[in-house]
Amino acid sequence: MFSPFPYNPGLHSWGNAVKIGVLTGGGDCPGVNAVLRAIVRKAEKGGDLVLGFRNGWKGLVDGMAEPLTASSVSGVLPRGGTLLGASRGNPFRDPQDAAKCENNFRHYGLDGLIAVGGEDALAVARQFHQRGLPVVVVPETADSDLAGTDQAFGFDAAVGVAVEAIDRLHTTAENHGRVIVVEVMGRDSGWVAAVSSIAGGADYCLVPEKPFDIEDVCSAVRRRKGRGRNFSIIVAAEGARPRGGPDRGGPEGIGAWVAREIEQRTGCEARAVVLGHVQRGGAPTAFDRLAATRCGLRAVDLVRQKRFGRMVALSGLRVVDAPLPAPAPGDRALDMELYRDAEIFFG
Numbered sequence: 001m002f003s004p005f006p007y008n009p010g011l012h013s014w015g016n017a018v019k020i021g022v023l024t025g026g027g028d029c030p031g032v033n034a035v036l037r038a039i040v041r042k043a044e045k046g047g048d049l050v051l052g053f054r055n056g057w058k059g060l061v062d063g064m065a066e067p068l069t070a071s072s073v074s075g076v077l078p079r080g081g082t083l084l085g086a087s088r089g090n091p092f093r094d095p096q097d098a099a100k101c102e103n104n105f106r107h108y109g110l111d112g113l114i115a116v117g118g119e120d121a122l123a124v125a126r127q128f129h130q131r132g133l134p135v136v137v138v139p140e141t142a143d144s145d146l147a148g149t150d151q152a153f154g155f156d157a158a159v160g161v162a163v164e165a166i167d168r169l170h171t172t173a174e175n176h177g178r179v180i181v182v183e184v185m186g187r188d189s190g191w192v193a194a195v196s197s198i199a200g201g202a203d204y205c206l207v208p209e210k211p212f213d214i215e216d217v218c219s220a221v222r223r224r225k226g227r228g229r230n231f232s233i234i235v236a237a238e239g240a241r242p243r244g245g246p247d248r249g250g251p252e253g254i255g256a257w258v259a260r261e262i263e264q265r266t267g268c269e270a271r272a273v274v275l276g277h278v279q280r281g282g283a284p285t286a287f288d289r290l291a292a293t294r295c296g297l298r299a300v301d302l303v304r305q306k307r308f309g310r311m312v313a314l315s316g317l318r319v320v321d322a323p324l325p326a327p328a329p330g331d332r333a334l335d336m337e338l339y340r341d342a343e344i345f346f347g
Contacts, residue, residue, distance in 0.1 A: 017047055017048045017049045018043070018046075018048040018049070018111050018112075018303065018304055019048070019049050019051065019108070019109050019110050019111050020039065020043055020048060020049065020050045020051070020110065020111065020112055020113075020114060020300065020303050021050075021051050021052075021053060021060070021065075021105065021108065021110040021112070021113040021114070022036065022039055022050055022051070022052050022053070022068070022084070022113070022114045022115075022116065023052070023053040023054075023056055023057065023059055023060060023084060023113070023114075023115055023116070024036070024056060024082040024084045024085070024086045024116045024117060024121075025056035025057055025086055025087065025088070025089075025115060025116070025117035025118075025120060025121030025124070026056070026086060026088055026117035026118040026119075026120050026121045026140070027086065027088070027118065027142075027280060028080065028081045028082055028086055028280060028281070029118075029140040029141065029142050029153070029154035029280050030080045030142070030153070030154050030157040030158075030280065030281075030282060030283060030284035030285070030288050031140065031153035031154050031157070031284040031288040031289060031291065031292035032081070032082040032086075032116055032140055032154075032292070033073070033076035033077065033079050033080075033081070033082060033083055034076075034077050034153070034284060034288070034289045034292035034293050034296065035116050035138055035140070035153075035292045035293070035295060035296035035299075036052070036068065036073055036076065036082070036083060036084065036116075036296065037073040037076050037077055037293070037296070038292070038293040038294070038295075038296030038297045038300075039068075039114060039296045039297075039299060039300055040068045040069065040070060040072065040073045041070060041073070042296070042297050042300045043300055044069070044070055046300075046304070048300075048304070049067060050067065050068040050069075051065050051066070051067055051068070051108055051110065052065060052066055052067075052068040052072075052083075052084050053065050053084065054066075054084055054085050055084070055085040055086065055087045055089075056085070056086050056087040056088070056089055056117070056121070057087070057089050057090065057091045057097075057101065057121075057124055058087050058089045059084070059085075060091070060100075060101045060104055060105070060113075061089075061091050061097045061100045061101055061104070062100075063100075063104045063107065063108075065104075065108060077289060077293075078283045078284070078289075079283065080281050080282045080283055080284065081281070082116075086117075088120055090120065090123075090124055091124065092124060092127055098127075098128075098131075101128070101133075102128075102131070102133060105133060110134075111134065111303065112134040112135070112136060112302075112303035112306070112308060113125075113128075113133065113134065113135050113136070114135075114136050114137075114138060114299045114300075114303065115135060115136070115137050115138070116137075116138045116140055117137070117138075117139070117140060118139065118140060118141045118145075118146065119141070119145070119146060121137070122137050122139060122146065122311070122324065122325075125137045125324065126324045126326075129308060129309040129324060134303075134306070134308040135308055135309065136299050136302045136303055136307075136308060136310055136311070136312070137310070137311040137312070137324060138295045138296060138299050138311075138312050139152045139295075139311060139312070139313070140152050140153055140154050140292075141154055141155065142154040142155055142157065142158035142185055142192070142279060142280040143155065143158065143185040143186050143187075143189055143191060143192050144189065144191040144192070144332065145186070145187075145188055145189035145191070145332045146332055147325045147332050148311055148313055148322050148324075148325040149311070149312075149313035149314050149315075149322075150313070150314045150315055150316060151291075151314050152291075152314070153284065153287075153288040153289075153291040153292040153295065154280065154284070154288060155191065155192070155288075156284075156285045156287040156288050156291075157279075157280075157282070157283075157284050157285045157288050158184075158185055158192050158279040158280055159192055159195050159196050159199065160285055161275065161278060161279045161282070162182070162184045162185075162192060162196035162200065162235075162275060162279060163196050163199045163200045165182060165273070165275055166182055166196060166200030166201070166202060166233060166235065167200060169182060169233060169273060170200075170201070170233060173231040173232070173233060174231045176231075176269070177230040177231055177268075177269065178231055178268070178269045178270060178271055179221055179231065179232045179233075179234065179259070179262050179263075179266075179268050179269070179270040179271070180231075180232075180233055180234070180259075180270070180271050180272075180273060181234045181235075181236055181255045181256075181258045181259045181262070181270065181271070181272045181273070182202070182233065182234065182235050182236070182255070182273050182275065183236050183237075183238055183253060183254060183255030183272060183273065183274040183275065183276075184196060184235060184236070184237060184238065184275055184279065185237070185238060185275070185279050185280070186207065186208060186237030186238055186239055186240075187208070187237075187238055187239040188208055188239055188333075189207075189208065189209070189237070189239075189332055189333060189334055190205075190206075190207025190208055190209050190210075190237045190239075190240070190333075190334040190339065191332075191334055192237065192279070193205055193206065193207050193235050193236065193237035193240070194207060194334055194338050194339050194342050195338070196235055197235040197342045197345075198338075198341060198342050198345070200233070200235070201233070201345070202233045202234065202235040202342075202345070203220060203221075203224060203232040203233050203234065203345065203346065203347060204217055204220050204221075204232070204233075204234045204235070204346050204347065205234075205235045205236075205339070205342045205343075205346070206234065206235070206236040206237060206240035206254070206258070207237050207240055207334055207339060208237055208239035208240055208241060208334075209333050209334045209336065209339070210336070210339065211240075211241045211242065211243045212240065212241075212242055212243065213242070213243050214242050214245065214258065214261050214262075214265070215265070217234065217258065217261075217262065218261070218262055218265045218266050219347070220232070220346050220347030221262060221266050221268055221347070222266055223347045224347055225266075225268065230268075232268075234258060234262075236254050236255050236258055237254075238253070238254060238255075239254075240254050241254075242254075242257070242258075245257070245261075253272075253274060255272035255273070255274050256272045256274075258272070259271055259272040291314060291319075294319045295312040295314075295319060297319075298312045298319050298321060299312050302321060307321070309323060309324055310322065310323060310324065311323070311324050311325070
């Protein structure tokens, strides 16, 4: 358990051990606690020490830290969220905050910092690396939108939640003869939508990478109705965009916009279900636990080897590392071959 006071390095003897700082930034994601557990357990096995900073980069700004031990991470493997807390704060929005981070890094005598997070955390880590701070990144994202890694832990859990929801909604859609639009994660990437559409047996899929014609969606609904299938399941990524329509469905959201348009154009009763944060909450899957654990172990190796400015990544089923990727929109866009597979089942 964390004390309510900042950790004072002057009151503790660190000796000659490697001193590793760790923080978790961005949105929560199943598997983050598994990363922390792996970092602490591997560090302790080698006689090294881990200092956890609370609430993402804010903890490094404010100097809110506490040593993490095997006792600290006991029992966290199946838990969602992060025992350190997270935030989306960016210390570079205020030059004084960035300076505080660097000062606290030196104040605590750290040899390296492991930042666990998504694109926002990665961008901050990249800037600190350019300023000479020894940083390693463990990427996490439930919607698989990070460049430099084939997949990140959290995605498998998010898809599992979406598929379970689709399975359940099939029942009520069929019983009541309704069209149900399931809005899933994916502001800029359609990975969750496409994978859950195929695995859940959806009848149409809308993704950010391919603006859609709402009339094509309605035609698919009509075709199914003509075959005696008076219900449909439409999966829509939250960032899907209709051609000639409001960006991302306007203030009501894309799921509600599509459902309303379908009802008005086809006469079929339609409903929207927004899965929202439920997709990134709860326990990590077995795959995510394994991937997160192995990524945490590799991150400790990188700190010990002083190979900074690196990101742990998955290449197929292998855990590798690569330079921190520069911002490049579209690098983790959906593989359209996968989307073409989903299209086979439209309507």
